[in-house]
Amino acid sequence: MRCIASVLVAFALAAAGAQAQQGAGDVVYVPTPQVVVEAMLRIAKVGPDDTLIDLGSGDGRIVVTAAKRYGARGLGVDIDRYLLGLANESARREGVADRARFVEQDLFQTDLSGATVITSYLLPEMNLRLRPKLLALRPGTRIAAHDYHMGDWLSDESVTLDVPEKKVGNPGVSYVYLWRVPATVAGRWQSGLRVHDASVDGEFTFTQRYQSIAGAAKIGSAAAPMRQASLSGDAIGFEFEVAAGRGGGPVQYVYRGRVNGKVMEGSVVVRDRAGTSTQAWQATLLAPAPRDD
Numbered sequence: 001m002r003c004i005a006s007v008l009v010a011f012a013l014a015a016a017g018a019q020a021q022q023g024a025g026d027v028v029y030v031p032t033p034q035v036v037v038e039a040m041l042r043i044a045k046v047g048p049d050d051t052l053i054d055l056g057s058g059d060g061r062i063v064v065t066a067a068k069r070y071g072a073r074g075l076g077v078d079i080d081r082y083l084l085g086l087a088n089e090s091a092r093r094e095g096v097a098d099r100a101r102f103v104e105q106d107l108f109q110t111d112l113s114g115a116t117v118i119t120s121y122l123l124p125e126m127n128l129r130l131r132p133k134l135l136a137l138r139p140g141t142r143i144a145a146h147d148y149h150m151g152d153w154l155s156d157e158s159v160t161l162d163v164p165e166k167k168v169g170n171p172g173v174s175y176v177y178l179w180r181v182p183a184t185v186a187g188r189w190q191s192g193l194r195v196h197d198a199s200v201d202g203e204f205t206f207t208q209r210y211q212s213i214a215g216a217a218k219i220g221s222a223a224a225p226m227r228q229a230s231l232s233g234d235a236i237g238f239e240f241e242v243a244a245g246r247g248g249g250p251v252q253y254v255y256r257g258r259v260n261g262k263v264m265e266g267s268v269v270v271r272d273r274a275g276t277s278t279q280a281w282q283a284t285l286l287a288p289a290p291r292d293d
């Protein structure tokens with residue numbers, strides 16, 4: 001299916017190329033309609049603290065808009081010199097040449113490590129080729145793509161836009177996808193907790209496929225599967241309920257936190273029949289496990 005889709009996409013983009021478009025390399029030049037550019041920057045919540053890289057920057061519209069409207073710094077890479085000329089000229093014309101740069105570079109060789117936001121309008125197979133490099137970026141890095149997916153790495157958010165003027169790719173419609181690079185949490189974590197003035201050992205075990213996580217928790221000798229486990233960039237949340245609270249009822253634990261390498265920390269709300277308390281928590285990685293992606 002994907003193969004057929006890719007061929008159709010390639011054909012559509014190639015047809016666009018026939019309309020006197022410039023562009024070279026792995027995909028012809030088709031500009032993202034301005035309304036879609038705005039949607040990509042909005043879904044990625046681009047702001048003045050961001051450094052954006054557009055992979056295959058064409059006439060520079062994504063980087064220039066990010067700099068002009070949202071105050072971001074931006075870098076566009078392309079291998080078409082004519083388009084790079086247009087992009088640099090546009091940055092000068094719009095008064096953002098100090099924040100919007102365009103360089104001749106193969107997008108597969110580009111150093112992405114300084115980016116907080118990556119944007120692209122590339123073929124699905126190019127997205128797939130880039131995927132391992134994107135997944136290795138700092139957790140929380142946002143990736144906004146026009147029209148094309150990342151295979152089985154499902155997006156965190158998406159919007160569909162009616163774009164009547166769009167004649168290629170998916171005519172009349174654009175899909176905008178957002179991924180947040182997930183932290184790695186697969187493995188066994190150890191965490192202490194105070195329950196009714198007593199110190200209790202806790203242990204969490206997570207499995208992970210991209211940003212999708214599941215797990216189990218042990219508090220003292222009580223074990224329970226996690227519910228509503230979620231991971232968005234470095235933000236983690238999970239809940240579980242164990243029996244035998246004071247008074248014999250269930251105890252609910254609601255964890256929220258941030259992952260930073262081998263440490264995660266945040267606050268946990270503990271609820272039982274005796275009441276509700278909130279406390280800080282920290283967990284350290286005991287034994288990493290392979291991710292399923």
Ligand SMILES: C[S@@+](CC[C@H](N)C(=O)[O-])C[C@H]1O[C@@H](n2cnc3c(N)ncnc32)[C@H](O)[C@@H]1O
Binds near residue numbers: 058077107146
């Ligand atoms: C579909 S256009 C998207 C342009 C722009 N990002 C936008 O959304 O308006 C893809 C661009 O990627 C460029 N390109 C293709 N292969 C490339 C490569 N290997 N390295 C850098 N740029 C490449 C093309 O020259 C073209 O400008």
